[in-house]
Each structure stands twice: as structure tokens, then as C-alpha cells.
Amino acid sequence: MNSTTTDRYQVCPIGAVQRTESDIKLALLPPFRPGLLQLRHFSHVIVLWWASQFDTETDRNRLQTTPPYAQERVTGVFATRAPFRPNPIALTTCQMLQIDEEQGLITVHNIDAYDGTPILDLKAYFPVSDRLKEAHLPPWLVDWPEWIPDEGLGIRS
């Protein structure tokens, strides 16, 4: 293996989540706005965001957890979507409602990230890469919806 436990790579925010009472926007910093060209032709975008609250020594070393939906079970973080993980990169697929390429603003239907959350990357949702015809799931998840809900994934209250 080439990688070692001491290698480090740097990532930077390309923008941040902006929540107001009326809507939720992904606001891109000026240098990154040209990357939005043609994104308006897609309905959905995968947002990689930095779970900054969990960028701590302790949280990055939490490798197992008891998920809220399976309290009797200890689970490795890679078998969950918990925001705490060795690299706290979270992933949410969002429906896009509007794009302003000049201002670098994408209005999204929903996202499970707080106001001010740094965004690391945006990737158009390509069914050929992202959409599975069949997926097998653990017994504790088989009753969950089989698709992303129409209302998207938001912050749980």
C-alpha cells in the first residue's frame, strides 16, 4: 500500500450553505463560480460538505457507534452516514430549484446541513454512476424508503 497513516491532503471550501427563513442556497465563493456552467441542465446535485462540528481529534477517532435507528447494535461508522468519521466529509443529494451562475447561487429544495456549513464539492447526479437498480440492506434498514423522498433530506428536528 502506498498510503500511510501520516499522509495528509488539503481541501478548501468552495462555498457554504446559506439558510434563511424563505429558502436554502448553496453560495459559491467567486473563484469557483465558473464551475457551475451547464449544471442547470441537471435536476439534482451531490453536495460534499465538511461536517465542521466533528472536525475534532475525538470525533475523527470514533470508529463505532450505536445508530439512533438501531440502538441494540454497535456499528462501524462506514456502515452509517454519521457526520463523525475519520474524514468528516458528508454527502447529500439535493434537488436544485434555481441556479444563478453569475452570483454563484444554487437554490436547493433541502439539505441536512446547518447554515454556514462549508461545501467542498458539487457533482451533478449521473444515474449511470449513482443510481442502483437493486441494493441489499441490513435487516434494521429494510423498512426504510427505497428512494430519496420527494421533500429531500433536511435537518432532523
Next chain:
Amino acid sequence: MNSTTTDRYQVCPIGAVQRTESDIKLALLPPFRPGLLQLRHFSHVIVLWWASQFDTETDRNRLQTTPPYAQERVTGVFATRAPFRPNPIALTTCQMLQIDEEQGLITVHNIDAYDGTPILDLKAYFPVSDRLKEAHLPPWLVDWPEWIPDEGLGIRS
């Protein structure tokens, strides 16, 4: 917006892609192996990997491109899955064939990453988070397959 163009975050490899003539494995470094617990109950995993070849000043500033499948069109990188992007984090959904939790080895059906590629994160594929019932696509992509192919996504030769 809280984020600025000078913020930086550190990520580290949790393992690397190991390709041999007989199979492809995701090999986890020892400290991260406990995170695999229960992942064997899922059929597919989303792999976030570091496109190290494109971790250069030049490539991280390439914000537009002409994709091989739409040569007459200039496209922002966020509307593509190109491995060069401001943060060269690539994403591939992989079918898992076998997991050895002790040795930290996941045998996958396919992945479009070279031998030695650093892995940043593994996320079990949850249909409720990752599977879209309907996605709208640009005209230059409408003839593409609607699902991840059975053979997975590999390195294009």
C-alpha cells in the same frame, strides 16, 4: 458566508485501492478497520477517493472543460465527474463481494481508480439517501444508461 477562500481542512487516507490480476480490494489501514463493523450487511458502498494525480495547482484551478462525451460543449467541472476539480475528491459506488474485517479488506467488483489510490471515506449505500426515482439530465446525456451497470464502473482502457 462564514467560509473564505483561505480556509483549509486536512484529510488523511484511511486506506488504498489494491489492484491485482485476480481482484480489486479496498485495503484499510489498521486504525480504521473497526469502522467496517456491520458493513457486510450492505451490498454496495460509496467510496470517496483522492484523485492524487490531479492534486496540482493547475488541475485544482481548471473549472471548465470539454467532456469527452460532449466535445462541442464547454462545461463547468461541477456539471461533470471529472477527477480534476478544486478538491479532487472522486466518488464511486461499488458492489462489495467480500469483507475481511480483521484484515481490513473489501473485495469490490469494480472501481475506476488506479492501484494505490488513497481512499478517504466509505459510506454504505442507503437508497433513502442515494437513490433517485427520477433525475433530469442534459440533452447530451439522455441516451446514457439509467442505472449503474451490473459490471460497475471501471478504468476506461
